Amino acid sequence: MTTPSYTRSDFQTDQEVRWCPGCGDYTILASVQQFLAGLGRPREEFVFISGIGCAARFPYYVDTYGMHSIHGRAPAIASGVATTRPDLSVWVVTGDGDALSIGGNHLIHALRRNVNIKILLFNNQIYGLTKGQYSPTSEPGKTTKSSPFGSIDYPFNPISLALGAEATFVARTVDMDRNHTQKLLQAAYEHNGSAFIEIYQNCNVFNDKAFIQVTGKEERVHNRIDLEHGKPVVFDGGAKAVIFREGQATVVNSNSVDPSAIIVHDETRPDPSVAFALSRLSHGPYGPTPLGIFRNVDRPTYDEEFNRQVATAKEKQGEGDLAKLISSRGTWTVSDPGPNGSKEPSSNGSKAPANSEE
Amino acid sequence: MTTPSYTRSDFQTDQEVRWCPGCGDYTILASVQQFLAGLGRPREEFVFISGIGCAARFPYYVDTYGMHSIHGRAPAIASGVATTRPDLSVWVVTGDGDALSIGGNHLIHALRRNVNIKILLFNNQIYGLTKGQYSPTSEPGKTTKSSPFGSIDYPFNPISLALGAEATFVARTVDMDRNHTQKLLQAAYEHNGSAFIEIYQNCNVFNDKAFIQVTGKEERVHNRIDLEHGKPVVFDGGAKAVIFREGQATVVNSNSVDPSAIIVHDETRPDPSVAFALSRLSHGPYGPTPLGIFRNVDRPTYDEEFNRQVATAKEKQGEGDLAKLISSRGTWTVSDPGPNGSKEPSSNGSKAPANSEE
Amino acid sequence: MADEIATESPSSTSTEALDKVVVRFAGDSGDGMQVAGSRFTDASALFGNDLATLPNFPAEIRAPAGTLPGVSSFQVQIADFDILTAGDAPDCLVAMNPAALMKELKDLRQGGTLIINTDAFDERNLTKAGYTKDPLEDGSLDAYRTIKVPMDSLTKEAVKDTGVSGRSVLRSKNFFALGLLAWLFHRPTEPTIQWAEKKFAGKPEVVAANVAAFKAGYNFGITTEATKITFEVKPATLRPGTYTNVNGNTALAWGLIAASKLSGLPLFYGTYPITPASDILHELSRHKNFGVRTFQAEDEIAGVGTAIGAAFAGNLAVTGSSGPGIALKSEAISLAFMIELPLIVINVQRGGPSTGLPTKPEQSDLLFSLYGRHGESPLPVLSASSPANAFDMAIEAARIALKYMTPVILLSDNYVANGSEPWLLPDVNSLEPFPVEFARFPNGPDGSFLPYMRNIETFARPWAIPGTAGLEHRIGGLEKESISGNVSYEPGNHQLMTDTRAWKVANIANDIPDMDVGGDQDADLLVLGWGSTSGSIRAAARRARLDGKKVATANLNYINPLPNNLGDVLRSYEKILIPELNTGQLLKVIRAEFLIDVTGLNKVAGEPFKVSEITEKIMEMI
Amino acid sequence: MADEIATESPSSTSTEALDKVVVRFAGDSGDGMQVAGSRFTDASALFGNDLATLPNFPAEIRAPAGTLPGVSSFQVQIADFDILTAGDAPDCLVAMNPAALMKELKDLRQGGTLIINTDAFDERNLTKAGYTKDPLEDGSLDAYRTIKVPMDSLTKEAVKDTGVSGRSVLRSKNFFALGLLAWLFHRPTEPTIQWAEKKFAGKPEVVAANVAAFKAGYNFGITTEATKITFEVKPATLRPGTYTNVNGNTALAWGLIAASKLSGLPLFYGTYPITPASDILHELSRHKNFGVRTFQAEDEIAGVGTAIGAAFAGNLAVTGSSGPGIALKSEAISLAFMIELPLIVINVQRGGPSTGLPTKPEQSDLLFSLYGRHGESPLPVLSASSPANAFDMAIEAARIALKYMTPVILLSDNYVANGSEPWLLPDVNSLEPFPVEFARFPNGPDGSFLPYMRNIETFARPWAIPGTAGLEHRIGGLEKESISGNVSYEPGNHQLMTDTRAWKVANIANDIPDMDVGGDQDADLLVLGWGSTSGSIRAAARRARLDGKKVATANLNYINPLPNNLGDVLRSYEKILIPELNTGQLLKVIRAEFLIDVTGLNKVAGEPFKVSEITEKIMEMI
Numbered sequence A, B: 001m002t003t004p005s006y007t008r009s010d011f012q013t014d015q016e017v018r019w020c021p022g023c024g025d026y027t028i029l030a031s032v033q034q035f036l037a038g039l040g041r042p043r044e045e046f047v048f049i050s051g052i053g054c055a056a057r058f059p060y061y062v063d064t065y066g067m068h069s070i071h072g073r074a075p076a077i078a079s080g081v082a083t084t085r086p087d088l089s090v091w092v093v094t095g096d097g098d099a100l101s102i103g104g105n106h107l108i109h110a111l112r113r114n115v116n117i118k119i120l121l122f123n124n125q126i127y128g129l130t131k132g133q134y135s136p137t138s139e140p141g142k143t144t145k146s147s148p149f150g151s152i153d154y155p156f157n158p159i160s161l162a163l164g165a166e167a168t169f170v171a172r173t174v175d176m177d178r179n180h181t182q183k184l185l186q187a188a189y190e191h192n193g194s195a196f197i198e199i200y201q202n203c204n205v206f207n208d209k210a211f212i213q214v215t216g217k218e219e220r221v222h223n224r225i226d227l228e229h230g231k232p233v234v235f236d237g238g239a240k241a242v243i244f245r246e247g248q249a250t251v252v253n254s255n256s257v258d259p260s261a262i263i264v265h266d267e268t269r270p271d272p273s274v275a276f277a278l279s280r281l282s283h284g285p286y287g288p289t290p291l292g293i294f295r296n297v298d299r300p301t302y303d304e305e306f307n308r309q310v311a312t313a314k315e316k317q318g319e320g321d322l323a324k325l326i327s328s329r330g331t332w333t334v335s336d337p338g339p340n341g342s343k344e345p346s347s348n349g350s351k352a353p354a355n356s357e358e
Numbered sequence C, D: 001m002a003d004e005i006a007t008e009s010p011s012s013t014s015t016e017a018l019d020k021v022v023v024r025f026a027g028d029s030g031d032g033m034q035v036a037g038s039r040f041t042d043a044s045a046l047f048g049n050d051l052a053t054l055p056n057f058p059a060e061i062r063a064p065a066g067t068l069p070g071v072s073s074f075q076v077q078i079a080d081f082d083i084l085t086a087g088d089a090p091d092c093l094v095a096m097n098p099a100a101l102m103k104e105l106k107d108l109r110q111g112g113t114l115i116i117n118t119d120a121f122d123e124r125n126l127t128k129a130g131y132t133k134d135p136l137e138d139g140s141l142d143a144y145r146t147i148k149v150p151m152d153s154l155t156k157e158a159v160k161d162t163g164v165s166g167r168s169v170l171r172s173k174n175f176f177a178l179g180l181l182a183w184l185f186h187r188p189t190e191p192t193i194q195w196a197e198k199k200f201a202g203k204p205e206v207v208a209a210n211v212a213a214f215k216a217g218y219n220f221g222i223t224t225e226a227t228k229i230t231f232e233v234k235p236a237t238l239r240p241g242t243y244t245n246v247n248g249n250t251a252l253a254w255g256l257i258a259a260s261k262l263s264g265l266p267l268f269y270g271t272y273p274i275t276p277a278s279d280i281l282h283e284l285s286r287h288k289n290f291g292v293r294t295f296q297a298e299d300e301i302a303g304v305g306t307a308i309g310a311a312f313a314g315n316l317a318v319t320g321s322s323g324p325g326i327a328l329k330s331e332a333i334s335l336a337f338m339i340e341l342p343l344i345v346i347n348v349q350r351g352g353p354s355t356g357l358p359t360k361p362e363q364s365d366l367l368f369s370l371y372g373r374h375g376e377s378p379l380p381v382l383s384a385s386s387p388a389n390a391f392d393m394a395i396e397a398a399r400i401a402l403k404y405m406t407p408v409i410l411l412s413d414n415y416v417a418n419g420s421e422p423w424l425l426p427d428v429n430s431l432e433p434f435p436v437e438f439a440r441f442p443n444g445p446d447g448s449f450l451p452y453m454r455n456i457e458t459f460a461r462p463w464a465i466p467g468t469a470g471l472e473h474r475i476g477g478l479e480k481e482s483i484s485g486n487v488s489y490e491p492g493n494h495q496l497m498t499d500t501r502a503w504k505v506a507n508i509a510n511d512i513p514d515m516d517v518g519g520d521q522d523a524d525l526l527v528l529g530w531g532s533t534s535g536s537i538r539a540a541a542r543r544a545r546l547d548g549k550k551v552a553t554a555n556l557n558y559i560n561p562l563p564n565n566l567g568d569v570l571r572s573y574e575k576i577l578i579p580e581l582n583t584g585q586l587l588k589v590i591r592a593e594f595l596i597d598v599t600g601l602n603k604v605a606g607e608p609f610k611v612s613e614i615t616e617k618i619m620e621m622i
């Protein structure tokens, strides 16, 4: 089949986009649509699954197959699609509450299994749809509708959590930077296995300017640490660099260290320790914060193994025969005529009747 | 009050212990009872909450307050006890399925909040109570009742997961080593905040000898890496040591490196990167495996903040006055006599009626 | 400043006295209609009218400005007698933009007053709203008394010297409309002005702007004599006492705090945000000085889980959510039932199934409340029938949970939760306390403690909380041996415990008020309801009586167990009608319980009954 | 080797012919009673008896050896006519240790045969079992025909040259007992010997030991003439054909595989282990060559979640659990209902509430199945009434789910799941296929696809799976606009969709068999049941008829919707009895639906009805 040539509009639906004016979700939507169009892969082969939240409205606006499911469960539902249909490209769109609060368990299990789904976490550090309660990524002390005296929850670091959950692809970007976003989408798409991308997303109504340190014209210059494979980790126009000190990633003035001491970023390291160390450079976008791909390694995907076992079984045992199956536990025949019709025991099953103790 | 002097039997109940003969749970039970007796703290101040599983039978056998709750929810239930009753010592007993499979979300959230509960995870790398299905810590390829062709799940590393979830106290021990177990229980007890201890536990019926590498007379000599605060990380009778190489913890022959290169274990490092790196030395008890305390740092506990906010509110606003509360939204008075009785508007509330949009 | 308003204007307008009037404010989400409505409501309350309100906002999330989904409205009925609903068809509609007009006009009664912000009727907005012709021109509004006001420009003009600028200027538009209505309906102006001063204290320019716009609107009415007739609704004959205007979520939260005082136990609320229950969390979290502890958990399961832990630890433990969240709590509620701990489970119902219609009222969780758990697990189920009633039922839920050591389900819905009504404040000292006695001493042979040795009257088991020396014990979800509480697989014991648990709950019927019936004693028809429909039901019966029908009405606040006298009451009527915002759930319960053939009136449209809908059915039946 | 057994023994023992006999093997968890029972069962099956079994094991986890909680038993009834239950009181009890004797003796009928392993009756075991005096001595067994056998020593002796040693030696004890019973009841010996050879192929010494012990037991009977009378139960008159002995979990799993073949869709099973449903997962996971995909999820929510995803993707999607797990799935099932995807939800019921009695049968999830979801979400509910019937109902569940695009709940219980019976194997080619047609082409104007444009007969919406060009669409949990499937908050649409969804399910009544009634046509009493009680009900009716009573029986495999003819059937009987292993759940449904006053017989004791319990009730009623 010839690869179709698409424009962004081919991935727009007839549904009116219903986010607040100025919401970061609009930008991310544009980036994703543009990226999809660029792939030139048939539209019908994409599936977008979301949970509940502002972010989770996403599938209504992307003209592919999609499901706006229930709160927190998108990774599980997407796993059902991806594992049974390796021919599809399955994406999960979720929020910081949807993915990390109610959906935390499905997220970490999808990552450890390395199911071939691409997870986009729109992190606005707030519950937007329910109108502004603190979330698992909100900063301590935040006053919200549900924390009038300040939140006392210590937040997750989504990158650290994903790495602790054995994720094979872990990255971070920010809504406003569409090129950077699309670069990461491409990398996630090319990665064989589950991919996790945290996208800083501005909620201008309930948590405005939360990411100003990495988006503000002045601020970002000093705070945005771009992780680039094979390149030394430097930022602030080269003035600052990241080195290891006692096993911890540490920010120093570039000129204060021997260049060879500066960490050269390698996203393909089998051991996630370095990626984890880099994730600890920031605990939220409040100062120097790494963006880019923290980890990108290969590991057999759940889907492949899942379907390989089926294929192998068919090879080895042959396509299943129902008649054989139901007589596999030992059978006997009662032949006409009546009462004492002779019984010929036939094939004796090789497996004992189910018994649940011994 | 004088501290009572207890013996182990004071913490035994009249209930017959119902684990399979030879189960590792017996040893852990003994260790815990001995440890509790040693504390000399009044019995009634301890609460043991468990979920469901063989391990989860634990509370029935410890003569304190206890609840054998439902599958996976013990950390949540324990949080309700601990946050409202800082005067108690609250413990969670759970299994690898209970804590990491169905209960994964509650576990990571309890750890990030740093609720003052002590979590003992009996990891036998199998679902024992339901008679032997693979668990989130079972090795890949394991054949079980539910994986006759071998498990295709990539397991969690419980220590890495806990560290990724911002845990303040993370440790690992093994059922057979009662002294080591009790040392860790003591440290967890003294830690202010949530403590997570993974206890390798042998299920001799469905997963026998899973931990032979760290328990076997010969094997353990070569494989058991004891993490001791302030001491260099060496094992195998000093023959082997652990150093950092490119930010990763690496095992080397001690004589092949300059002693100063050997990692000196510091469980109190604020940054969890090193602890995480050490947790990656093994991914299950299949070779050199660290035991001991990976991390032990202070962070404000949820309980303290939770109750401080109440105390502060009472100080600042005074003990709540119900009459004031119900008239706080603005009131008016209708006085006898009848129809056009005069109305005197009284105190006008300062808050607009609940509205859910603007 | 109020004197700047010519309250006694020498105008030629005449005043028409009405016994009641229904006003609806409608505009874009950004137009501040909820605030306008609430202010008009409070002013009327302070003036002494009886009233009922119905806020209505579409999705949970903002729709683009000017579109139909973006329309937000607030309806209030004010009257000089005690009314029971927010009314059916508005007598007066304020339409701040074309979308609002398009969406709401169909409800305005013929000849009603229509106030339109003409400035919003430009090409763009008209198309957004789906108008092909301009309704201001095509005569389609002739059936109404239309008042066209260029509110944007007049507001701009009014606030120009107040210091507000840019986007903020038009924010005062709603106060202009409010002022105009204050004039049209002879509302007192002080309360609104005072409120603005308090609310925006610290932002003097905002206060100034809103007050200026408000007065401009008021004066616009006087000076332009916008209409020849203004309306007056005299104060209602309300029982003497002090009133406040309260919505159901707030009243429910206050009821829980009251229950905490009455029981002497600290209040713990473990929950996870969800519309329309979140405001209970928001309200409770503000009152930590009452010893209230609110725990925003990672999900609903943890919400109820922490509450169960808090109950075990000796708190007045509460969890709350709406349908989807309650479903997730089901397994844990079954645990609380098995271990017989006191727990209040609040379900603020919304439109279902699944995510359904999150901001709409519905009563479709009744059978779910009764049977939504595995195994034999009957629970007390209570229901709040109005905003003010939510305060009382919250206290009742606590009393029953604590006295009988059982989880209790308290049903509310989006109409009760967000609607408001005047509430005659109770004398807090007259509220009956129900102090709790924790177990302190062994109750078994030789100093043993038997956690399932029951109170002989209530069949409640003793509540021994951690920290109590000598009463250490273990409970759990496996079947318990009677008295000892040890795990037991013994057949006879399971039968005994199953029966005991059921009996314990059934017995509560002797501890709740009989159902009393309102209306005509010799009625031919009884209209039975529960929850938020009770207001519409009584109003409908009233209308029917005006047509000489004999109708009785009753409302069930206690759904399990049912009041002892219910059977007799029902059998004493020839015909029974049960209106419900579901497909007939109470109906099923009544049929199964009493084998009586009752008639259902059912509506599942995400909105409350119109009084007329029930009246018609009544007329049809008798 | 079989010839080593003197099948025609020149013995002086006489043979008594019986039409049926009930045998119970009881011993310690370690004694292999489940295996012994299954072997005895299979041998009898191959011999041609009709039979029914009832395995019974206490907790989910091993209790200490020799204790009462550690006792494991297996009961089987064999007969020369078609029987319906595993029988009430055993005619023959095998007690391998004191605990088994203590626990089970009370059930043995007076004069029954009691076989005791005397070697186990030492001081320690007696105390563990709670005996103060040795029952072998104190005459307490006089009421029974007692056969005392030192099984341990005889087994040791028998296996001494087979190469097994240590712990393994006594493992063959159960085969000794089996051999003795083979003699006592004239069972064929080959099947057991063949089975041992197959089962332990690779472990020749184990085969040898078991066979040796088996023969020793058999010969012990002959040589010692352990009892003067042996028993013979002639083969039953079963319908001709090929039979297998199957339990409910296995039959259900096979039914799902059959449904996969019949529908042409790959089978996906998303689940999380739980007693007593786990064996369905275990069985399915072995048959990947049928294209079966089993997904052991992190919890039940993910179990149903993955199944919903698999359904969206075009699989025959199934999830299964027991009470506690089904509760957790409730919210997701409501989603599946809203988005109208085919999904089978299996609930293998166990004792509740909460963790309850995980290994005991109960029927207490009926109302939970009907109403255990928030909002208006009626689902088809089917029920399997016997092990073999589970195969058929699994296929029915699939047919209905796929044809009507709806989740379907299929109820089983621990008795159906673990009990077994002879199953006349169907001709797989005679099974009616129901191939699925996915949507392939646009169904809307100008090439658009309308996911909620329904089939005019079934009201099913089209199933367009990802990968189909041109049919890209979005579905979700918010209320859907009819036809277009877009999100809609419109009141009229919500009413329409609520009614449509309800109607779609109600209409299935026209696609299921009428209920047929067995027994006397002119009966005075109808005994109505559902699920695993159906066997006991028919057996009880049979007994009542022997006493000249006229009794009819019926069983409901379809609980929602109910069969069209049910109302007429019920009204045609003067009296109706509904026995249930709950407090009266179907009873409530019938009363609410038909306003008929039916009588309930209810038992919640973690065990099935004894036939006698139902017979007595019947006698009491007519």
Ligand SMILES: Cc1ncc(C[n+]2csc(CCOP(=O)(O)OP(=O)(O)O)c2C)c(N)n1
Pocket: A052, A053, A054, A055, A056, A071, A094, A095, A096, A097, A098, A099, A122, A124, A126, A127, A128, A129, A130, A135, C272, C273, C274, C275, C300, C324, C325, C328, C355
């Ligand atoms: C089971 C359930 N619980 C709670 C809710 C209410 N709810 C909807 S979205 C949401 C959180 C939204 O936050 P997030 O995931 O960060 O998404 P955002 O709106 O910020 O994009 C909540 C609590 C629900 N719809 N379902």
Ligand SMILES: Cc1ncc(C[n+]2csc(CCOP(=O)(O)OP(=O)(O)O)c2C)c(N)n1
Pocket: B052, B053, B054, B055, B056, B071, B094, B095, B096, B097, B098, B099, B122, B124, B126, B127, B128, B129, B130, B135, D272, D273, D274, D275, D300, D324, D325, D328, D355
């Ligand atoms: C909601 C629910 N789902 C499933 C089960 C069945 N179940 C009980 S324990 C268990 C897993 C036990 O494994 P683990 O937590 O490792 O404990 P172990 O028995 O190995 O000590 C399962 C699946 C249950 N009781 N409740």
Ligand code: SF4
Pocket: A018, A019, A020, A022, A023, A024, A025, A054, A055, A124, A128, A129, A202, A203, A204, A205, A206, C061, C062
């Ligand atoms: S509430 Fe925040 S996140 Fe949601 S749509 Fe509005 S701006 Fe975006």
Ligand code: SF4
Pocket: B018, B019, B020, B022, B023, B024, B025, B054, B055, B124, B128, B129, B202, B203, B204, B205, B206, D061, D062
């Ligand atoms: S099954 Fe395993 S874990 Fe459970 S009690 Fe037996 S040995 Fe211990």
Ligand SMILES: [Mg+2]
Pocket: A095, A096, A097, A122, A123, A124, A125, A126, A127, A128, A135
């Ligand atoms: Mg968010």
Ligand SMILES: [Mg+2]
Pocket: B095, B096, B097, B122, B123, B124, B125, B126, B127, B128, B135
């Ligand atoms: Mg385990």
